[in-house]
Amino acid sequence: MTMCLSSPAAFPASHAQAVAARTVLSFTFDDGDADQMAAARVLHRYGMHGTFYIITGAVGAPQYMTLSDLHTLAAEGDEIAGHTVSHLELPHVTAAEARRQVCDGRNTLMTWGFHPTSFAYPGGVYSPATEAIVRECGFNNARVVIGLRSPGCPACTVAETVPPRDPYAIRVPGQVDGSWTLATLQDIVTTAESRGGGWLPLVFHHICAAKSCSSLSVRLSLVNSFAKWLAQRRDVGTVVRTVGQVAGGPVRPMISAPAPPRHGVINGSLEVVGNSGAVDPTVEAPSHPVPATQCWMRADYGQNTSTWQRIRGGHDGRWAMRLTMTSHRTGDAKLIQQFDTGQCSIPVVSGQSYNLATWYTSTVTTQFAIYYRTLAGRWRYWTSSPFYPAVARWSDATWTTPPVPAGASGLSFGLALSRTGSLTTDNYSILATRPSLIRGILDIALLTLLVLGGAVAGTRALRRRRRRTPAPDAASA
Numbered sequence: 001m002t003m004c005l006s007s008p009a010a011f012p013a014s015h016a017q018a019v020a021a022r023t024v025l026s027f028t029f030d031d032g033d034a035d036q037m038a039a040a041r042v043l044h045r046y047g048m049h050g051t052f053y054i055i056t057g058a059v060g061a062p063q064y065m066t067l068s069d070l071h072t073l074a075a076e077g078d079e080i081a082g083h084t085v086s087h088l089e090l091p092h093v094t095a096a097e098a099r100r101q102v103c104d105g106r107n108t109l110m111t112w113g114f115h116p117t118s119f120a121y122p123g124g125v126y127s128p129a130t131e132a133i134v135r136e137c138g139f140n141n142a143r144v145v146i147g148l149r150s151p152g153c154p155a156c157t158v159a160e161t162v163p164p165r166d167p168y169a170i171r172v173p174g175q176v177d178g179s180w181t182l183a184t185l186q187d188i189v190t191t192a193e194s195r196g197g198g199w200l201p202l203v204f205h206h207i208c209a210a211k212s213c214s215s216l217s218v219r220l221s222l223v224n225s226f227a228k229w230l231a232q233r234r235d236v237g238t239v240v241r242t243v244g245q246v247a248g249g250p251v252r253p254m255i256s257a258p259a260p261p262r263h264g265v266i267n268g269s270l271e272v273v274g275n276s277g278a279v280d281p282t283v284e285a286p287s288h289p290v291p292a293t294q295c296w297m298r299a300d301y302g303q304n305t306s307t308w309q310r311i312r313g314g315h316d317g318r319w320a321m322r323l324t325m326t327s328h329r330t331g332d333a334k335l336i337q338q339f340d341t342g343q344c345s346i347p348v349v350s351g352q353s354y355n356l357a358t359w360y361t362s363t364v365t366t367q368f369a370i371y372y373r374t375l376a377g378r379w380r381y382w383t384s385s386p387f388y389p390a391v392a393r394w395s396d397a398t399w400t401t402p403p404v405p406a407g408a409s410g411l412s413f414g415l416a417l418s419r420t421g422s423l424t425t426d427n428y429s430i431l432a433t434r435p436s437l438i439r440g441i442l443d444i445a446l447l448t449l450l451v452l453g454g455a456v457a458g459t460r461a462l463r464r465r466r467r468r469t470p471a472p473d474a475a476s477a
């Protein structure tokens with residue numbers, strides 16, 4: 001049987017073989033953007049495979065890969081790797097949140113049938129503490145976004161070592177962006193080849209067609225011409241491997257992270273300014289609401305323009321937040337709790353209803369918008385309250401939600417503006433509803449009936465058994 005040189009079988013997932021090659025290049029793709037599927041198909045054409053770092057909470061969301069896309073990649077030989085649940089900068093969240101972000105993300109990938117061993121830090125930021133969490137959650141390696149020679153760092157080391165100097169901080173030649181040309185990529189490879197080889201993991205984000213390329217996007221035609229050129233460099237010993245193939249190591253079992261403790265709205269009176277770790281995946285840079293209010297994030301959608309202001313004279317404490325919408329065609333603007341796994345978002349119980357409350361003044365009507373988190377960490381719009389009227393003086397807005405949907409374990413909510421005007425809010429809170437008196441009486445009645453029914457049935461069964469019980473010597477036959 002002849003084996004095509006470009007088939008994946010010719011390049012088994014062997015650590016030893018990867019090490020034997022003088023220069024190894026890895027195509028790594030961050031965030032699981034749907035447009036990366038086109039790049040994967042190009043790589044497959046040349047017998048190459050990529051490492052795809054997946055934000056589990058984004059899988060299936062608009063512009064992101066679907067679960068079916070991930071299975072397609074894995075079936076082709078691409079590596080499915082971890083990139084947390086919600087894409088937060090790990091050093092800027094609590095240790096418990098970081099552990100859930102890393103472990104839960106990996107466990108979700110495993111539940112979906114993948115074997116993740118590689119990880120990439122959102123925003124490329126890490127610390128000794130986050131490296132330890134990534135290791136403890138079962139990953140064998142982690143990739144950063146800087147460290148090697150690139151247009152942004154001409155004096156940096158030309159290649160990562162195999163095995164890497166620090167397996168939980170694998171260095172790369174910056175992030176490939178729209179300014180890189182085929183010559184830039186070729187230069188990185190040929191320089192490494194001429195200086196003893198080593199490992200070159202390249203970081204890609206969005207893959208774009210000729211038009212509509214944003215700053216961190218790379219044209220598909222560039223991926224194609226680079227892969228075509230690389231395929232010819234097998235002759236000089238330069239090969240393409242996934243990160244998992246180069247770093248090696250077994251697939252370790254799932255490690256659970258403790259669930260978040262129950263809490264209400266954190267920083268509900270909007271007094272504390274701070275970073276909650278938000279990173280915008282499209283630019284892989286921090287995206288804080290301006291001004292940043294700890295545990296809160298801007299959640300705008302649709303076509304509208306709005307600004308946020310931190311103003312004195314809150315209903316509770318010193319500060320409140322004012323939203324001013326200057327133009328509106330569709331959608332809304334609002335401040336809601338940071339989408340995470342429970343550091344800021346509110347842990348809730350399926351089937352339970354909650355009383356939401358806040359104080360506000362507004363020049364137009366406003367309403368609560370409520371989101372919930374699924375098991376995989378994806379945030380979905382759930383529901384909205386009725387509208388509250390425009391009011392010039394502080395007034396309270398309260399609403400009881402329907403029972404939380406099955407499978408939802410977190411909530412995030414806030415008052416939203418969906419027309420031009422201004423809205424000031426302060427002093428948000430949430431409380432689980434208490435079971436009503438009538439419901440309680442009905443429950444007790446039902447329980448009594450069940451117990452009585454059970455007792456009657458039990459007595460009848462006992463009588464029947466007594467009538468049927470044979471003599472002891474017959475039973476032992």
Ligand SMILES: [Zn+2]
Nearest residue numbers: 030031122123
């Ligand atoms: Zn990312």
